[in-house]
Amino acid sequence: MAEGLTLDDLRIARGEDELLRLDAHVAPGEVLTVMGPSGSGKSTLLAAVIGTLAPAFSLEGRVWLDGRDITALPPEARRVGILFQDELLFPHLSVGGNLAFGLARSVRGRAARRARVAEALQEVGLAGFEARDPATLSGGQKARVALMRMLLSEPQALLLDEPFSRLDADRRDRVREMVFARARERALPVLMVTHDAEDARAAGGRVVTLD
């Protein structure tokens, strides 16, 4: 199997009703945009790829990531990162705590982990924000923390669930650019679902439309 994310003849059904069918390959550094009206199963598709599909749904076909069959793996073993429309920072942890939650286990030792978190904050212009309460951040700052938290877990693919729709127009462009740049830089295959045509244009990749 090739490098990247492959959705191999994926079919999701709820009982007898087929919800969606998709067969696609996303190469490293490429963005595949899936568009469709609400209710077309976009979020269900992402749940299937990260492995949190509700038991009421059934899944056929396989999901491959860099040559590994991850279809039956639990979410924590898949190495697929996800960003939702809301940042979903854990409200009980500080900004630093959120990043440390994401930071891969392979970074060992308190000092090394702290340094890695500080570095990540610096990278997105939030140096010194470790002790802050995430609820006190602005929308753009939260989005940056959520992005770095996800990247620190060293994912091999990135899923985006309408991640920019909550931001105002000005911030949306900047955050979008930052996310796509990081994904390209790390050569991550990106699967994005959205109903915003502007997101699809900015991503610059292929577009699949569900109905």
Place this chain on the structure above:
Amino acid sequence: MPAPGAGLLRRAPLLTLLVMLGPVAAGLAGTLLPAFGIMPATGEAMPGLDQFRALAEWPGLARSAALSLGTGLGATALALAITVLICAGWHGTRAFRVLERGLSPLLSVPHAAAAFGLAFLIAPSGWIARALAPLAGWERPPDVLILQDPLGLSLIAGLVVKEVPFLLLMTLAALPLLRPGQSLATAQALGYGRVSGWLTVVLPRLYPQIRLPVYAVLAFSLSVVDVAMILGPNTPPPLAVQVLRWMSDPDIALRSRAAAAAVLQLGLALAALGLWRLGEIGVAWLGRRWIEAGSRGHGEGVLRAAGLTLGALSGAAVVLGLCALAVWSVAGFWGFPDMLPQALSGRTWMRHGMALSDPLADTAVIALAATAVALALTLACLEAEHRFGLHPSARALWLLYLPLIVPQIAFLPGLQTLAILGGLDGNRPAVIAAHVVFVLPYVFLSLADPWRAWDTRHGAVARALGAGPSGVFWRVRLPMLLRPVLTAAAVGCAVSVGQFLPTLLVGGGRVQTLTTEAVALASGGDRRVIGATALAQTAAAFLPFAVALAVPALAWRNRRGLRHG
């Protein structure tokens, strides 16, 4: 791959039902058998209706049963009417929000303490008579039978002041889903007043949501023992109290008659529920005709005023009652008709404070252990529901309410018989297990909604970041839901602290808590000791709520996102 322990977690709902309903079923069996002449204790078996014949010969039977039915139905109807009037007239107003805030503390006041407090207010020598004395020219307490009146009116009052907060809380939990604001605005635009609009468009949808709590109130009110021992008539008492008297009689033979009376009590509860159901159908029919007639209602103002007055009165009765307990507990000489004692003294507390320390310790141990078990089972059930995508049916909710609807006095005597057979009576773990039966439904009902309302995307994010299912549970969901978890635990503790019958019967009279101590004082009438004991009991029920407020406030003092969670 299933995580280790997944099998156990999957079986959590079944285990929970077993822990909760097992004792109910066993207790019912242990009551039914002796009632029909089969004695598990001696192995004698003379199946027949002899015990019921003996029961029928007891001269107080008709009056006793009528008292139970009358006070039960009366208290439930009154409490429901007050709850509905308050909501219909005031939901969404500032007065309502004030009431709402006072609700949980009122709810946590143990029934026995509230009953003693009420007694201290309405007795001929109570605060109300003292306040009226200068006007009426009384120099000594008026000679009227208010407390333990033969019709059970003070018993009904004692039940109503405790059931209104419960029904209000259940209503408040059900209301938001019904979007009452929208419906009411529509009705008001069609020319209906606030009260008639609420009764026609909100109540018909609300009632099915609070039906089970109403049934629980009905079954509780007509079989209550501790409140009835304090406020109810004595000769004869309501049937449930009589069952307890026979159970505790040194003459062992009376136990079989107690069992027969307990079976009758169960029948009374079923009959009352049936009557209530018929009443529901009748009221619904009348209501539909009223709605079809398009009547815009009259006397809106009167109904609103009545709702607010009755609601405030029932709240005030509990609060002032607690004040009366507090004052009596530190009273020196206090003559009639003085509003306050001539001198305050710490003598009662010094003399009896030490005597309260043992029951206090037992109360705490039993409440904490029963709550811990109930909380663990509840969390396991909710987590199993989440992980395995289980959908609890409407029947599951019925099962949850079952221990609250089957009268305690109908199955606890049987449980005591079984405990004695197994050599477990008077054993603290057995008492704890009996408490779990009643603590569990409340803990579950309190925690289920906030637990299910948690945004599961937090879980999806945490999993994608590499946390396993138990990591999500311990590191994300539990800390985020700390406040509702602690609140549920506080509710559980308050329920356990307030339990009288399970402690007395399963404990075989050898396990003493603040509640059994307080109720035992009812016949004595030393007001200072009653005041101190009932106050200590109330404090024991309150303390966990204070902890449940303080811990999240401290732990999350720098976490704005959790301040109102």
